[in-house]
Amino acid sequence: MLKNVNYFLLFFVFLTATGCAQTSVLTRDGEIIEKAADDRILLMPPDIELYEMTMGGMLEPKADWTASALKNVAEALKQELKANNDTMISYKEPADGSNEFKVHQQLIKLHEVVGASIMKHQYPTVWQLPTKEDNFEWTLGQRTTRLKEKYGAQYGLFVYMRDSYASAGRVSLMIGMAVLGVGIPLGQQVGFASLVDLKTGDIVWFNRMFSESGDLRELNLARDSVQNLLDDFPL
């Protein structure tokens, strides 16, 4: 019972905390990650989309912001891994329609679904599955060896981020409503990252991140977000 109350408090704190990034790291049970000097990590194409929150509360996709965010996050990840003495290998998309393309795309889609399931069912909320209370065991399956063979990398890093910013109209609305005593959300940063052992397909490390500040459009701020996302990174 006490445990449940603690979880509830944790969740509550997480819900109410604003202003700073919230991260929560999970690692696979019984997995020993041996750090080597020359770990090669394959960065899978980061799944990032940036939006502007309109005054009416719609999220409008922004192509130019997303393009700079993709560049900044890739650069920030590269710098971060280099600082850890790891080598980052960039993914190159195979020819459209080739068999390789299909296999890789299915892995990317699978990771998105598995990542979303971890977000929903692993963490101690009302949606946590009873079988996920004391363990962390998720896998993409052994097809990941196809990536290992092609790139000669031991690990794959999958990154998913969504970021939204309030439009000027939304900000003025927030101020107007605050005067009336009503809170209006102004956009937020949400993300998760998984480190996958490409030999087994197992997710050996996972982190999620929430933040109501930050800006992936700026390299310096993107670096802060990436540092938060790679909190307790085992390599």
Place this chain on the structure above:
Amino acid sequence: MTFLKTVLILVMYGMCISCATPGGEPGALGDIKPGERPELHTDEAGLWMAFDNMEEKLKTSGRRITDPQVNHYIRNIVCKLAGPQCSDIRIYIMQIPDFNANMASNGMMQVWTGLILRAQNEAQLAYILGHEIGHYLRRHSIQAWRDTRMKSNVSVLFQIATAAAGVGYVGQLGHIALIGSIQAFSRDNEREADDVGFDLIAQAGYDPREASRIWESLMKEHAASEKEAPSIFFATHPPTEERIETLTAKAQAVTAQGGRFFVGKKELEAVVLPLRASLLRDELRRGEFKETQILLNNLMKNEVGLGQIHFFQGELHRLRAEPDDQEKAVVAYQKALEFPNAPPEAHRALGLFYFKAGEKPKAREALERYLDLKPDGDDHEMIREYLRQLN
């Protein structure tokens, strides 16, 4: 009083911002040009990005039909209609039994098999594809997006203005009015896409009278349905008497001038027939038996592959399982077997019915016949086991 003033000033400020956002005025956009891509900083580029990402996932969807024959056939129709824009359009045929086709602003076109199964000829299919190309050419996605954004901005401002005045519930009325006007706006787009679709098929030499016919049969099927929520296509493309009348009048004007018009019944059938059994199986899984019955009635009128159609009529009764359905199923299976191309599964269905009814000799005969015709079927072990029990 100063409090209310502060709020109103802020609201006015917000309104000015919303006026300054680009493209609040719908209908003021030019048509998309061949090879055109919106500039990266625009809201249109944002929509394209979202659709590009969606398309990347669609490419490897398990529901995608990759059969070259049907892909080639539909691409040819689209190219006949879209001309220079043909190479900007990418077609994804999805094995989904609902009547639907849609087109995103980035050129991603989806054609669902429920449409292919229901179109009675190539001209009808071409008309729906032309209608979708019309949405694309006239940039309706971005128009609808801008319109919705503008209205949601106005709506939220109306809500705070009324909240500030102390009449919060009036805000709800504003929201209802907003939903109504978004729908009215998309109905205008539907009329425009009707016009473009009609002109495209008429230019390509298709029989223009088929345009209103496919809407009519869609309305008929919808009227038979007991569902409260209409199908996705019906909800987003509500056909109305007015639109059907407009299309009929336009078709009369074209055909009055005389000439030869292409219908393409045989052409569509040649492509659909190899897929039809699998599409009808999907169709029955929807569990919308009244709609499926109308479809089967139409297919029966065509008199192509009647053995297969009667077999699926039997399947409809078997799956619906209402009173009398069992007897009706048996009659339909027997009818199917009067035709030379009846599926072997009709024998199996009859055999299993007789097996349950305890009519052993009839059951044995039907199941043996099924095994003769399909000795390597997935279920041959099971059927042999039934036969052992019958002996």
